[in-house]
Amino acid sequence: MTVITNHMPTAELQALDAAHHMHPFTANGELSQKGARIITRADGVHLTDSEGHQILDAMAGLWCVNIGYGRDELAEVAARQMRELPYYNTFFQTTHVPAIALAAKIAELAPGDLNNVFFAGSGSEANDTNIRMVRHYWALKGKPTKSVIISRKNAYHGSSVGSGSLGGMSGMHAQGGMPIPDIHHINQPNWWAEGGDMPAEEFGLQRARELEEAILELGEDRVAAFIAEPVQGAGGVIVPPDSYWPEIQRICDKYEILLIADEVICGFGRTGNWFGSETLNIRPDIMTIAKGLSSGYAPIGGSIVSDEVASVIAGDEFNHGYTYSGHPVASAVALENLRIMEEENILGHVRDVAAPYLKEKWEALIDHPLVGEAKIVGMMGSIALTPNKEARAAFASDAGTVGYICRERCFANNLVMRHVGDRMIISPPLVITPEQIDVLIERAAKSLDECYSELKAQDLLHSA
Numbered sequence: 247m248t249v250i251t252n253h254m255p256t257a258e259l260q261a262l263d264a265a266h267h268m269h270p271f272t273a274n275g276e277l278s279q280k281g282a283r284i285i286t287r288a289d290g291v292h293l294t295d296s297e298g299h300q301i302l303d304a305m306a307g308l309w310c311v312n313i314g315y316g317r318d319e320l321a322e323v324a325a326r327q328m329r330e331l332p333y334y335n336t337f338f339q340t341t342h343v344p345a346i347a348l349a350a351k352i353a354e355l356a357p358g359d360l361n362n363v364f365f366a367g368s369g370s371e372a373n374d375t376n377i378r379m380v381r382h383y384w385a386l387k388g389k390p391t392k393s394v395i396i397s398r399k400n401a402y403h404g405s406s407v408g409s410g411s412l413g414g415m416s417g418m419h420a421q422g423g424m425p426i427p428d429i430h431h432i433n434q435p436n437w438w439a440e441g442g443d444m445p446a447e448e449f450g451l452q453r454a455r456e457l458e459e460a461i462l463e464l465g466e467d468r469v470a471a472f473i474a475e476p477v478q479g480a481g482g483v484i485v486p487p488d489s490y491w492p493e494i495q496r497i498c499d500k501y502e503i504l505l506i507a508d509e510v511i512c513g514f515g516r517t518g519n520w521f522g523s524e525t526l527n528i529r530p531d532i533m534t535i536a537k538g539l540s541s542g543y544a545p546i547g548g549s550i551v552s553d554e555v556a557s558v559i560a561g562d563e564f565n566h567g568y569t570y571s572g573h574p575v576a577s578a579v580a581l582e583n584l585r586i587m588e589e590e591n592i593l594g595h596v597r598d599v600a601a602p603y604l605k606e607k608w609e610a611l612i613d614h615p616l617v618g619e620a621k622i623v624g625m626m627g628s629i630a631l632t633p634n635k636e637a638r639a640a641f642a643s644d645a646g647t648v649g650y651i652c653r654e655r656c657f658a659n660n661l662v663m664r665h666v667g668d669r670m671i672i673s674p675p676l677v678i679t680p681e682q683i684d685v686l687i688e689r690a691a692k693s694l695d696e697c698y699s700e701l702k703a704q705d706l707l708h709s710a
């Protein structure tokens with residue numbers, strides 16, 4: 247077989263990719279016609295592709311490279327750990343230092359009595375753990391009928407059968423037999439798209455009260471938990487009205503429903519605190535973590551579990567786990583990532599420098615004729631593209647048509663900004679500097695201008 251390297255011509259690499267590599271969340275037939283973009287290396291906030299373009303990665307990979315690319319310390323720790331103990335499991339009454347150290351560190355960083363960590367290889371796996379853990383918790387407490395988990399439409403909780411069922415992505419549910427039984431979805435707090443004439447705060451309350459209605463309808467004795475992202479990420483960085491979370495917390499407390507905060511994106515600094523639950527003032531019983539835990543340098547996720555839930559689960563053998571739960575190399579890398587975040591005060595950089603600067607620049611995009619809403623929490627932001635801001639109108643074209651055009655303009659301008667339908671979203675590395683934010687905004691504005699011209703040329707500036 248030929249040795250395949252970065253130095254091969256792009257077209258050859260693309261042909262091999264098309265021939266053998268099935269991409270996630272991709273129409274592979276269409277992609278193989280076009281050829282995938284090949285990323286060859288990365289440093290700081292920049293990617294380099296096989297054509298030599300320097301691209302500003304305003305998505306931090308997939309919301310994960312929080313400390314930026316190219317940190318040698320993580321590579322060194324991984325190599326050291328591979329030499330010392332590349333693998334051992336944590337199933338049969340054994341453990342190892344990286345898992346011990348990482349669990350202890352996470353317990354120290356997590357708020358309240360969230361002192362217990364069940365490791366997984368990804369966010370999807372961790373949410374699968376959560377489904378089984380909350381149901382088993384209630385069974386152990388003598389309430390086995392409490393098995394329904396309430397989630398939200400347009401939520402993203404992963405792509406396995408369990409976590410994809412928790413998620414509220416209709417396109418995913420349409421394929422492969424999801425959702426599994428006993429998952430119930432309520433509406434999302436997306437005021438811009440769904441709030442109609444209602445003031446945002448009133449709408450937030452109304453959407454939160456759908457949780458109470460669902461509990462009463464299903465019966466309190468049937469409901470195990472509610473799961474939500476503090477700020478919806480993959481759904482389009484949907485920032486809930488301020489009224490939303492306090493009401494959700496009140497309802498969970500009143501009916502003694504376990505609250506699972508999916509912190510896979512919001513965790514580890516993205517919102518300016520260690521966890522989004524702190525920023526949004528939520529007191530979860532379980533938090534899902536992954537992504538920023540290792541800054542994406544190694545695949546690792548987990549569930550941070552309250553003392554109360556963990557002590558009940560400890561009363562029985564929990565017949566659940568993954569070969570790579572607490573993988574020593576991934577754990578060592580995550581631990582080093584957290585050390586760097588603390589020692590370099592990356593949260594301080596977010597809070598005092600990057601987030602306030604980005605907020606000012608990002609919110610100013612509202613002046614662009616295409617932008618109907620500009621939202622940002624910490625280092626995750628979104629803009630809604632619209633043909634008519636006053637009416638908060640959607641485009642007449644299929645959702646995502648305009649977003650895709652805008653995303654293509656961004657790529658052409660060496661900026662990775664993602665589209666979700668016709669919303670554009672960013673989630674840059676937390677270490678981004680004000681100078682780099684200027685470049686991000688400049689390229690975003692230029693891409694919006696070019697998108698606007700293209701929409702006019704294609705006669706797409708029509709409201710639904």
Ligand SMILES: *Cc1c(COP(=O)(O)O)cnc(C)c1O
Nearest residue numbers: 368369370402403404510511536
């Ligand atoms: C990415 C994501 C997941 C899934 O994590 P994977 O590591 O891709 O399995 C779960 N929840 C949220 C909120 C996410 O953004």
